[in-house]
Amino acid sequence: MPSNAGTTRLVIVESPAKAKTISGYLGPGYVVEASFGHVRDLPRNAADVPARYKGESWARLGVDVDNGFHALYVVSADRKQQISKLTKLAKEVDEIFLATDEDREGEAIAWHLVETLKPKVPVRRMVFHEITKPAIQAAVANPREIDRDLVDAQEARRILDRLYGYEVSPVLWKKVMPKLSAGRVQSVATRIVVERERQRMAFRTAEYWDILATLAVTNPGEGPRSFNATLVALNGDRIATGKDFEPTTGRVRPGAGVVHLDEGGARGLAARLEGRPFAVTRVEEKPYRRRPYAPFITSTLQQEAARKLRFSSQQTMRTAQRLYENGYITYMRTDSVNLSDTAIAAARRQIVELYGERSVPPEPRRYTGKVKNAQEAHEAIRPAGDNFRTPGDVAKELSAEEFKLYELIWRRTIASQMTDAVGSSVSVRIRATTSGGEEADFGATGKTITDPGFLRAYVESSDDENAEAEDAERRLPNLVKDQPLTADQLAAQGHHTQPPARYTEASLVKALEELGIGRPSTYASIMQTIQDRGYVFKRGQAMIPSFLAFAVIGLMERHYPRLIDYDFTASMENELDEIAGGDHAAVDFLTAFYFGSSNGTGDQAIAHAGGLKKLVTENLSEIDARSVNSIPLFTDDDGREVVVRVGRYGPYLQRSVPGEEQAPAAEGEEATTPGDRAPIPEGLAPDELTPEKVHELFLGGGGERKLGDDPATGEPILLKSGRFGPYVASGERKSSLLRSQSPDSLTLDQALKLLSLPRLVGVGPDGAEVFANNGRYGPYVKRGDEFRSLDSEDKMFTVTLDEALALLAAPKTRQRRAAAPPLREMGNDPLTEKPLVIKDGRFGPYVTDGETNASLRRGQTPEALSLEEASEMLAEKRAKGPAPKKKAAAKKAPAKKATAKKATKSTATKATKTTATKAAAKKTPATKSTPAKARTTD
Secondary structure (H helix, E strand, O other): OOOOOOEEEEEEOOHHHHHHHHHOOOOOOEEEOOOOOOOOOOOOOOOOOOOOHHHOOOOOOEEOOOOOOOOEEOOOOHHHHHHHHHHHHHHHHOEEEEEEOOOOOHHHHHHHHHHHHOOOOOOOEEOEEOHHHHHHHHHHOOOOOOOOHHHHHHHHHHHHHHHHHEEEHHHHHHHHHOOOOOOOOOHHHHHHHHHHHHHHOOOOOOOEEEEEEEEEEEOOOOOOOOEEEEEEEEOEEOOOOHHHHHOOOOOOOOOOOEEOOOOOHHHHHHHOOOOOOOEEEEEEEEEEEOOOOOEEOOOHHHHHHHHOOOHHHHHHHHHHHHHOOOEEEEEEOOOOOOOOOHHHHHHHHHHHHHOHHHOOOOOOOOOOOOOOOOOOOEEEEEEOOOOOHHHHHHHHOOOOOHHHHHHHHHHHHOOOOOOOOEEEEEEEEEEEEOOOOOOOEEEEEEEEEOOHHHOOOOOOOOOOOOOOOOOOOEEEOOOOOOOEEEEEEEEEEEEOOOOOOOHHHHHHHHHHHOOOOOOOHHHHHHHHHHOOOOOOOEEEEEEOOOOHHHHHHHHHHHHOHHHHHHHHHHHHHHHHHHHOOOOHHHHHHHHHHOOOOOOOOHHHHHOOOOOHHHHHHHOOHHHHHHOEEEEEEEEEEOOOEEEEEEEEOOOEEEEEEEOEEEEOOOOOOOOOOOOOEOOOOOOOOOHHHHHHHHHHHHHHOOOOOEEEOOOOOOOEEEEEEOEEEEEEEOEEEEEEOOOOOHHOOOOOHHHHHHHHOOOEEEEEOOOOEEEEEEOEEEEEEOOOOEEOOOOOOHHHOOOOHHHHHHEEEEEEOOOOOOOOOOOEEEOOOOOOOOEEEEEHHHEEEEEEEOEEEEOOOOOOOOOOOOHHHHHHHHHHHHHOOOOOOOOOOOOOOOOOOOOOOOOOOOHHHHHHHHHHHHHHHHHHOOOOOOOOOEEEEE
């Protein structure tokens, strides 16, 4: 679109990819530049706080809670260069268009750009939901002003999350473990996963049986000759199924009024029904009709991409971002199921072309979303443009990952405007009577689809992998009442009740959405955060909570239940929506939440408790750290209580007799009572700690096990598991297992050889002793300060003095391995222009520009990482600065000779107390909370 004569306009977008696409749609009078996302934010740490604010009581929070909750914003170090570039460009143009994303986050970025650049020329807000030439030209022709209500809502959300995280997280540091974090939504999401695991831990399975009959008709006519039917009732009473059992006891629910068949009962009944006549007692036929699914919103896209493509939420959103920025789909952060008239027309035209006119309903379909406070003015996620490109049209332009997601979106959009799937469903009841007069009723259902309609284009998946697909048919013979049947086979079949399924990312997003917690822009980051924090780990698609998560959620439930209450968290989302709509003031909401002084908004329960600030400070002394970090399991057969302790070096099992005092054990050491501790293997799910598994861990699967007695000393030789792995111990002697040895197969003779280390090989001509031993880097021989590696572990026990001396006499050699090639070359960093590569390191893959390294986060893969994400990761790493170097330990003063008198016990105690007092005095007191009127600093 040509600019006005002589007018130059600066268009600021968020990413370089978006800038590149948009610049192609605008004329020569436009300069398109990227902000690289947020340009400023609250201080991340004390180092980010400008010197002139460091003395303020609120500096720790970055929010002046005593002065209207005004925020201190700082430009991050990695954005300063880009801000300088934008500031220079702003002085050279006649008008600025802020073309950041159309949601609250994008609105806030636009406002921050104005506050930071302070332009002297007119500024306009330009919004669009797809990056196509018509959409961009329309956005330029119809700009608007920045929506301050949306900005206030985003700012209130950011401040709320900062207050929550910065006030609650320190409680976790003191009572659970350092460096933990709490978050308004992440803590609730963790609680949902933990509650499901508790249900699985409390679950008790039940066995129940029924009979599967293979029945046949004499003259089938159309349709199959035989079909399957399942026993559903006996003498009029329903046969028990899985839903009839209590999950915590495995018993039939009281008053269920069902027949619980065991194996013997089912097999006996099947035998009594052999050769007996069967007859149809009821046939019910109903029309089947299934309407299409609504077009994708952010949450449903993440759910279906997880089910069908096995994408994580982060992977889905990264891929969708690329598709959006390159003009293939509409904006991917939306909670609206609306389609524009243009999009509906495009879909209907394409349906006619691909599936025929019969597949298009007479009237366009309109959908109403179920998400609370959905922004219905926005559109659902769909292919971009007025004429949709088919997957075949774009296949050569997209990566494999992008193509799969585009095809998913295209199919869902097309299907949403197609006709219903129609057919018929049949329910049949069949009866047989034993010679003893027992009446056994069997049931069968069938489904026939006469017109698949939208199912030609798209079939939705289910979280239940065993669920039948929507387009699956079950055909039955044409049956009528009283029709005789014969039983070809009667098979008793057993079933076990199953614990509730663990959440996947897809089902957890769905649960959060149904509870009204979180928003489209936050779901992916929540899924990633709870994994990065170590609260949840994945096994396949299943999300499993760690014992650390149990400790954190246990603390929150006991002492801050309102902060992880589902309704409370959803109500905060609703109030933020009201702020966005201009119906409430952000300062009233924040005041009620933080101080408890409610002015008609905010949560009354928090207000009555005195607000967040009072809640986390006054009750701190009441929190018992040991209790919080103990997760009871059960009492074993010997009356010992078995608990999981969350320790500094990971979770471990401990058992004790109630009331029995045990000597405390330091972390990483063994308890004084033999066998009362056992480490929990990494990756073991909480519900897998059954009594049998616990017994195994204590008695050989990683706990303590006696191998025998030392023939020389008579002392027991024990196999133990410590912080650094398995080892053997006898008296004061300890020795780690060799890399080639397994705890499960270790023998007494092998343990004795290990305890013989370090082995004296002999004495050299110079009188120096030569030893063989095993170390961190493998087996070696040693004389004084000289070391040489041995080429095998066996050599420690067989190397002779001459061989050892020859090794020690040889010069040291260090063979450098050739540098491994990078896993992937990514191109130049958009910020620094340095080439970025992904390499494989000791702790996993990392991205580097040759100077700064950043490890890939959990869930990220070298193949899926985008250039923009890599640039952002390195920028964050540079902003943090180099890790502080550890101070070298002070050298001890040489011991004085025997002329000095020994200090008395009381003198030593006094000196120790004095040292401790001085050390405590040096500690910096914790700063009080409170920040300032959108204070901005470079």
